[in-house]
Amino acid sequence: MKATAIAHPNIALVKYWGKRNIEYNLPAAGSVSLTLGGLETRTTVSFDGGIDADVVELNDNLVDQGPKYDRVAHFLDLVRNRAGIREHARVVSHNDFPTGAGLASSASGFAALAVAATHAAGLDLSDSELSALARRGSGSAARSIFGGFAEMRAGTREDGQDAYAEPICGADHWDLRCVIAVTAHGEKDISSTEGMTRTHQTSPYYDQWVDSVSLDVEWARAAIEQRDFDELARIAEASCLRMHASAMAAEPGIIYWNGTTVDLIHRVRKARKEGLPVFFTIDAGPQVKVFCPAESQTDCELLLRDTDGVRDVLVTHPGEGARLIEETD
Amino acid sequence: MKATAIAHPNIALVKYWGKRNIEYNLPAAGSVSLTLGGLETRTTVSFDGGIDADVVELNDNLVDQGPKYDRVAHFLDLVRNRAGIREHARVVSHNDFPTGAGLASSASGFAALAVAATHAAGLDLSDSELSALARRGSGSAARSIFGGFAEMRAGTREDGQDAYAEPICGADHWDLRCVIAVTAHGEKDISSTEGMTRTHQTSPYYDQWVDSVSLDVEWARAAIEQRDFDELARIAEASCLRMHASAMAAEPGIIYWNGTTVDLIHRVRKARKEGLPVFFTIDAGPQVKVFCPAESQTDCELLLRDTDGVRDVLVTHPGEGARLIEETD
Numbered sequence: 001m002k003a004t005a006i007a008h009p010n011i012a013l014v015k016y017w018g019k020r021n022i023e024y025n026l027p028a029a030g031s032v033s034l035t036l037g038g039l040e041t042r043t044t045v046s047f048d049g050g051i052d053a054d055v056v057e058l059n060d061n062l063v064d065q066g067p068k069y070d071r072v073a074h075f076l077d078l079v080r081n082r083a084g085i086r087e088h089a090r091v092v093s094h095n096d097f098p099t100g101a102g103l104a105s106s107a108s109g110f111a112a113l114a115v116a117a118t119h120a121a122g123l124d125l126s127d128s129e130l131s132a133l134a135r136r137g138s139g140s141a142a143r144s145i146f147g148g149f150a151e152m153r154a155g156t157r158e159d160g161q162d163a164y165a166e167p168i169c170g171a172d173h174w175d176l177r178c179v180i181a182v183t184a185h186g187e188k189d190i191s192s193t194e195g196m197t198r199t200h201q202t203s204p205y206y207d208q209w210v211d212s213v214s215l216d217v218e219w220a221r222a223a224i225e226q227r228d229f230d231e232l233a234r235i236a237e238a239s240c241l242r243m244h245a246s247a248m249a250a251e252p253g254i255i256y257w258n259g260t261t262v263d264l265i266h267r268v269r270k271a272r273k274e275g276l277p278v279f280f281t282i283d284a285g286p287q288v289k290v291f292c293p294a295e296s297q298t299d300c301e302l303l304l305r306d307t308d309g310v311r312d313v314l315v316t317h318p319g320e321g322a323r324l325i326e327e328t329d
Numbered sequence: 330m331k332a333t334a335i336a337h338p339n340i341a342l343v344k345y346w347g348k349r350n351i352e353y354n355l356p357a358a359g360s361v362s363l364t365l366g367g368l369e370t371r372t373t374v375s376f377d378g379g380i381d382a383d384v385v386e387l388n389d390n391l392v393d394q395g396p397k398y399d400r401v402a403h404f405l406d407l408v409r410n411r412a413g414i415r416e417h418a419r420v421v422s423h424n425d426f427p428t429g430a431g432l433a434s435s436a437s438g439f440a441a442l443a444v445a446a447t448h449a450a451g452l453d454l455s456d457s458e459l460s461a462l463a464r465r466g467s468g469s470a471a472r473s474i475f476g477g478f479a480e481m482r483a484g485t486r487e488d489g490q491d492a493y494a495e496p497i498c499g500a501d502h503w504d505l506r507c508v509i510a511v512t513a514h515g516e517k518d519i520s521s522t523e524g525m526t527r528t529h530q531t532s533p534y535y536d537q538w539v540d541s542v543s544l545d546v547e548w549a550r551a552a553i554e555q556r557d558f559d560e561l562a563r564i565a566e567a568s569c570l571r572m573h574a575s576a577m578a579a580e581p582g583i584i585y586w587n588g589t590t591v592d593l594i595h596r597v598r599k600a601r602k603e604g605l606p607v608f609f610t611i612d613a614g615p616q617v618k619v620f621c622p623a624e625s626q627t628d629c630e631l632l633l634r635d636t637d638g639v640r641d642v643l644v645t646h647p648g649e650g651a652r653l654i655e656e657t658d
Contacts, residue, residue, distance in 0.1 A: 204537040205574065205575075208537060211533070234580075234581075241577045241578060242533070242534075244574075248571075248574040249574040253566065253570035255595070259588030259592035259638070260588060261588075262588045262590070262591045263588035265584060309588070
């Protein structure tokens, strides 16, 4: 009844922004992502009849109450219900990268938790089932079940059983690098869930945002299959800017960017005009993720390190899906 | 046949972004502005039978060809046609503030030109007629015909005769200050007209942007009449962010901001939370305009001067409409 899993965060190339159902955490539209090797969450779950509440330790800190604890305990309830068990669990999770800072730690966190907890509970789920389950913890975690490039399906069922990710191509299909410029430390002011809700409720652009996604998903899938960098650059930057624009039009307007974020957008666009194959994407936070082919990684790193306000640069590459690394009775 | 006029730029509190007709330069929606005393264009026009082409001098530089020359000559044609004269004109115009840098120099420029040229041509137009005429040179110039707070009417006629500005309240109604943080010198990469066209043609948010404006215009008018600072702050920031968001969602996305622009947005919002009555607005450029009551002007100036990347700070106040200051035969 003990299992350890590893998962990586992923970065959406066609953005996920908006839910069609809060209870089941169902996305309003699809999305497309790359799972990022080089950053990792490692999570151990053990069910134990001898404890009377779940015990959660994140990055060496005991989390014994509050929204983070509730989120994990609620997720464990889903696993217990499915496995027909009642024991509480010990969860020990480590990220080797900054947590809650717009680096998708909830994606890798809930993907690793889904794999570890289901195995520890004795369940044997398919990847699609694991993906749908991980989605209940964090929408983007559904994609981190798979390595390489993945597509999230919004689904149509009310219970969300058809809302899970599917692989497009494995990690070895296309050796892109995703170079991350960290422009601020610390957790963001407005969580993704809160930002999505406010955008849905108050942005006049929300419906058009959701409508625009399905074409982007089709185009991105084709560009990835054909390894068409320029086309993927076009789609990804447009999707990123439209997502942020939909949030900026909410009331009050949501701005996840800081000054360095915007300086980096301009620098990346300028460098591309000058011939360097790079494009940016930005999640609900101020960090800028820059994609390039493997052979341009050094130039891309230099570009980011050379920008005032960049505090750290992390290099990632296509990574594997969430996986079990140890299991004991 | 010689006349000199003064006009001030204006800053839109409910933004103008999008045209319903290019030839007549008709706005797709209304807008609300404050005319800014403290920055000024002074323009002299003299019609002269002895010259065989219009002569245009802007800020001590002769402009004898190119889009700027054409724009002025085309405007003079409108005046000549209306007055039934054929003489060419000498135009000498000075701005006492940076030109083409997102400080609305085309608004004050064409408002001053409209007043000076029509008087020099012997025309006697009403303010509404002057406003509709100024609009042909620059959409925002229609508002600078009036002092204080003005509302632009989008109109419905195809010939644009009902698309002109009207005063809401005079300059003495409410002693607000508009403190301008200059964050970049030089002319912007994408002109307002080009940005509007691309937004109209490619942004999925354009229609919703246009639809959202009419309520904002009504609300802003009421907030100004009641001198309700908090309400005007809410409307103006939302209108600004929605305008920029509509452009950002175009393809390729249009970003008029630089890093300092975004840093200033965050600083203004933070200062307001901490009790300083301030709000921002930003036109199609990187400069940030911050409104405050007269008694907070010094604190507002300090806030802007204290931000890295701010190159200059200009203080403006409610100004008068465009006016003739000299006329000779």
